[in-house]
Amino acid sequence: MDIRALQQRLRRFAAERDWQPYQTPKNLAMAMTVEAAELLEIFQWLTPEQSLRLDDDQRRHLGEELSDVLLYLLQIADHAGVDLEAAVERKLALNAIKHPPLSRS
Amino acid sequence: MDIRALQQRLRRFAAERDWQPYQTPKNLAMAMTVEAAELLEIFQWLTPEQSLRLDDDQRRHLGEELSDVLLYLLQIADHAGVDLEAAVERKLALNAIKHPPLSRS
């Protein structure tokens, strides 16, 4: 996935609709959270087991909500000047320190 | 960003910690929403203008929360069998239909 190219497309998409004034990081963070909750709604009454066996309709719906979250996430990183790939590598390194692997004997 | 490679790394990370039983799509969707709200918290008392001018500490914090959301998002797609890049392209096409660009004369 070419993150910079996607961020460029999203900037152009917003500009063609005069959406720039609305797209502050604050508002985009709200929109991303709203989309995360729409994704959560898919699972709210499912058992953990049912959540492992989605049907095609549920999987397509899930794909839409995952995309919505990701598209806002890319816009937040872009508008706030965060290098997402560098941030992910740093977070993975932090997680590895915070949660050491189990030792197997 | 190589999504498949990241998803592989996250699967290995979870396996080395015996986290697999917890990682149902239902639980991962909850965890992603929790991280989205931690990102939201950065902005909750800022004005829209202040959200456009984060300092270095805020930007680093934002990068961590964006990464947390993204890492759970990649795991949900992986565990639920969603092809994320295809889903994103489909969603961008749907958005272009749902929100036509302004006509400029």
Add this chain to the structure above:
Amino acid sequence: MDIRALQQRLRRFAAERDWQPYQTPKNLAMAMTVEAAELLEIFQWLTPEQSLRLDDDQRRHLGEELSDVLLYLLQIADHAGVDLEAAVERKLALNAIKHPPLSRS
């Protein structure tokens, strides 16, 4: 507001629809968060100033979402055995310690 009476009504409402198996505290917490995000959605593209001047339609919509959040909140407290009024008093006391009032001279 008579909290116990409302909790009783919500229990009866669920029982008449055979919803009890779905109403674990885990699922109710997901549902409450989904409703909180629907409330958030009302405000996502408004300026702070616009959020202070809702029109009648927006205020009625807000009333519905506030009610949805509150009804799930009451059910979580009920199903998890939390005495909500006691918890609120304890939290207000903690907040007063955590955030001392400004001294005016």
Add this chain to the structure above:
Amino acid sequence: MDIRALQQRLRRFAAERDWQPYQTPKNLAMAMTVEAAELLEIFQWLTPEQSLRLDDDQRRHLGEELSDVLLYLLQIADHAGVDLEAAVERKLALNAIKHPPLSRS
């Protein structure tokens, strides 16, 4: 629970700390969602069954998060001019129409 009295106490609490400029309905809706997600976090890795058997520490923590959500909810209603008790009765009536009870024969 005396809602009006609680809303008065919360107004006074905010005034004594000069918090009023931050307390727009938009910001309060963000804060309420953040607190809802903190509550969700308690349950994210629990099974549905475990969520039914919280220990004393978990129940005390849950009581704090329920209170945080409720206190922001009361402030949103207050600042946006929503009569919460009337809104709840209206929503309960709507829910009864939307979800008719099962007929038992």
